[in-house]
Amino acid sequence: MRRLIISLVQSINGSFAENGWSTGVSTDADFRRFLALRRSANAIIVDRRTALNPQLPVINAAGKTLEHTPVHVLTESDPTALQSELDARGLDYRAQHFTADTITEVAALLPTAPSPESRPSDETVLLCESGPNLAFRLLEHYPGAELHLSVSPRYIRTPGSHFSGLEAEIALRLVDVRTEDDQIFLRYTRA
Numbered sequence: 001m002r003r004l005i006i007s008l009v010q011s012i013n014g015s016f017a018e019n020g021w022s023t024g025v026s027t028d029a030d031f032r033r034f035l036a037l038r039r040s041a042n043a044i045i046v047d048r049r050t051a052l053n054p055q056l057p058v059i060n061a062a063g064k065t066l067e068h069t070p071v072h073v074l075t076e077s078d079p080t081a082l083q084s085e086l087d088a089r090g091l092d093y094r095a096q097h098f099t100a101d102t103i104t105e106v107a108a109l110l111p112t113a114p115s116p117e118s119r120p121s122d123e124t125v126l127l128c129e130s131g132p133n134l135a136f137r138l139l140e141h142y143p144g145a146e147l148h149l150s151v152s153p154r155y156i157r158t159p160g161s162h163f164s165g166l167e168a169e170i171a172l173r174l175v176d177v178r179t180e181d182d183q184i185f186l187r188y189t190r191a
Contacts (some may be wrong), residue, residue: 002107004142006128007037009150012172012188030150037148039065041109041115041127045103048075048082051093056188059129072106074098098134099189100141107142118120153188 012027026034038044039160040135044059060066071093083095086174096102096124103126128138139145153172172188179185 002042002105002110002124004103004125004128004138004145005033005037005041006138006145006147007150008132008135008147009034009152011152011154011156012186013155019106025152026150026155027152027154033148033150037127038129040123041069041125043106043126044069045126045128045130045134045138046076046093047075047130048073050130051086051095052089052093053097056096057092070094070110072096074102074130080090081121083139098137098182103142104139124170136156151186153191 009026010086015025034178038059046059047174050056057127059071060069064087073086073093073095074097075095076098079095079097086093086095096106107124107126110126128135135147150172153174155172171191173191174186175189176187177184180185
């Protein structure tokens with residue numbers, strides 16, 4: 001079975017997107033981790049909203065590190081209409097209807113080993129870069145899926161973010177990490 005990594009970032013208060021783009025939540029450290037995960041991937045999995053967000057750079061644009069990395073857009077709507085929209089925007093992404101078996105089918109399409117010139121590992125990795133809805137569905141249907149959750153040291157709320165009702169951004173500093181029975185307790189103070 002191929003390895004599936006689901007990468008999510010959220011603020012300390014649970015905000016996970018700003019105008020559909022997690023960069024508003026990310027820190028420099030989170031972004032470096034994100035790039036390392038992306039460079040190790042044999043395929044990227046996104047949802048419709050991520051694929052069609054005009055603010056996001058094209059994942060596999062010509063001349064970029066990932067120009068030969070396939071991007072799969074999983075959707076519960078009509079994949080044919082979505083594929084037409086992706087093509088019209090010049091995106092070399094593959095729209096697929098999402099079912100419980102889709103992620104296994106995507107994994108089966110990948111070569112058994114990455115090309116040595118583009119990836120340092122002989123492991124085949126699928127990387128999901130979408131929001132919590134697709135993440136939940138993939139965790140539910142792909143045995144062994146890994147969730148890599150980055151908790152940003154920011155308390156954030158803007159009109160485009162989710163969860164918090166307070167409009168604010170407060171930078172925080174991590175002062176302690178403790179684990180107990182697989183639970184992580186993070187302690188922050190104002191930066």
